[in-house]
Amino acid sequence: MTVTATEMTPAEWEVMRVIWTMGDLGSNDIIKAVQEKRAWTESTIKTLLRRLVKRGALSTSAAGRKFIYHPEIAEKIAMEETSTALFDHLCAMKKGGVLVNLVAETELSQTDIQQLQDLLAAKAKTAPEQVACDCLGPNHEQDCTCSQEASTND
Amino acid sequence: MTVTATEMTPAEWEVMRVIWTMGDLGSNDIIKAVQEKRAWTESTIKTLLRRLVKRGALSTSAAGRKFIYHPEIAEKIAMEETSTALFDHLCAMKKGGVLVNLVAETELSQTDIQQLQDLLAAKAKTAPEQVACDCLGPNHEQDCTCSQEASTND
DNA sequence: AATTCTAGTTGACAAATGTAAACGAAAGAT
DNA sequence: ATCTTTCGTTTACATTTGTCAACTAGAATT
Numbered sequence: 266m267t268v269t270a271t272e273m274t275p276a277e278w279e280v281m282r283v284i285w286t287m288g289d290l291g292s293n294d295i296i297k298a299v300q301e302k303r304a305w306t307e308s309t310i311k312t313l314l315r316r317l318v319k320r321g322a323l324s325t326s327a328a329g330r331k332f333i334y335h336p337e338i339a340e341k342i343a344m345e346e347t348s349t350a351l352f353d354h355l356c357a358m359k360k361g362g363v364l365v366n367l368v369a370e371t372e373l374s375q376t377d378i379q380q381l382q383d384l385l386a387a388k389a390k391t392a393p394e395q396v397a398c399d400c401l402g403p404n405h406e407q408d409c410t411c412s413q414e415a416s417t418n419d
Numbered sequence: 420m421t422v423t424a425t426e427m428t429p430a431e432w433e434v435m436r437v438i439w440t441m442g443d444l445g446s447n448d449i450i451k452a453v454q455e456k457r458a459w460t461e462s463t464i465k466t467l468l469r470r471l472v473k474r475g476a477l478s479t480s481a482a483g484r485k486f487i488y489h490p491e492i493a494e495k496i497a498m499e500e501t502s503t504a505l506f507d508h509l510c511a512m513k514k515g516g517v518l519v520n521l522v523a524e525t526e527l528s529q530t531d532i533q534q535l536q537d538l539l540a541a542k543a544k545t546a547p548e549q550v551a552c553d554c555l556g557p558n559h560e561q562d563c564t565c566s567q568e569a570s571t572n573d
Numbered sequence: 574a575a576t577t578c579t580a581g582t583t584g585a586c587a588a589a590t591g592t593a594a595a596c597g598a599a600a601g602a603t
Numbered sequence: 604a605t606c607t608t609t610c611g612t613t614t615a616c617a618t619t620t621g622t623c624a625a626c627t628a629g630a631a632t633t
Binding site for chain 1: 429432433436437439440441442452455456494495498499501502503505506508509510511513514515516517518519520521522523524525526527528529530531532534535536538539540542543546547548549550552554555556559562563564565
Binding site for chain 3: 274275276277305306307308309311312313316329330
């Protein structure tokens with residue numbers, strides 16, 4: 266059974282990032298790397314590693330007495346799963362605005378931009394004028410007061 | 420003190436969505452609306468409401484014996500905070516790809532698309548060829564093996 | 574005034590998560 | 604063959620979160 270990224274806790278993510286970034290490693294190196302960002306003890310990080318292995322997010326291969334940890338989920342997939350999960354519980358009507366915000370804040374490469382532009386051009390052909398709110402489920406679209414929201418809150 | 424959206428738990432979000440969507444409401448209506456999506460008891464939802472008030476995510480105004488709950492955080496801001504928080508712990512180098520994925524999966528209105536296109540056009544002028552990995556902090560860029568990752572995992 | 578609804582408050586408890594000390598066994602060193 | 608590292612495993616415990624039932628006080632009824 267392979268885990269889904271949404272089942273990883275924030276602390277576990279931190280550990281996964283190190284492994285994703287530096288490649289397969291022994292616990293020692295993992296601990297060292299994690300500790301450069303978080304003041305966690307060896308013990309704590311070992312616990313996180315063990316939990317990740319138990320859940321199938323990591324696998325191990327023995328190298329002598331030690332273990333080498335291998336990610337069982339690709340970083341990209343994990344990131345996509347997590348971001349998609351987040352978007353899934355946002356109001357459909359407002360996802361666009363959130364994306365605009367994200368794109369504005371994110372540093373993008375020329376390639377990224379190109380890909381996005383191509384994608385948008387394609388989507389423009391069939392995009393609706395407005396996306397309906399789905400906050401209350403299918404049969405409640407009229408109850409939604411989303412559109413009225415402006416500057417009630419600071 | 421106003422709360423940040425990232426301090427809301429998933430269950431609390433569910434409650435907030437109802438209030439955001441339907442406007443200020445008494446607990447009764449909130450409970451009813453939430454129960455159309457989740458099989459939570461009255462009690463549970465009351466607890467969530469109380470916790471949200473305690474943390475400042477909601478405020479109340481008395482209407483006779485009852486309370487009317489008002490969001491203290493705008494939905495859009497909450498969504499942006501949450502999505503930005505998520506992106507903050509993704510590898511900088513791969514954020515672009517994640518965005519492409521999100522844009523591909525998200526239904527967008529013509530207006531959204533237009534905004535994104537304008538934004539991208541502007542960013543294209545100064546965008547770098549490549550975004551550097553930042554997984555291990557500033558002084559470790561060489562240690563990153565991000566680029567090598569391809570199809571090791573399914 | 575007594576009874577019954579309400580709507581909000583307290584207290585609880587199990588599961589998940591963050592955090593870590595203590596323990597045990599295998600590898601190396603003397 | 605010991606002694607000492609070095610790793611991994613077991614336990615543990617405080618918080619946070621999900622979920623509720625029980626309780627209480629004010630309002631509406633009879």
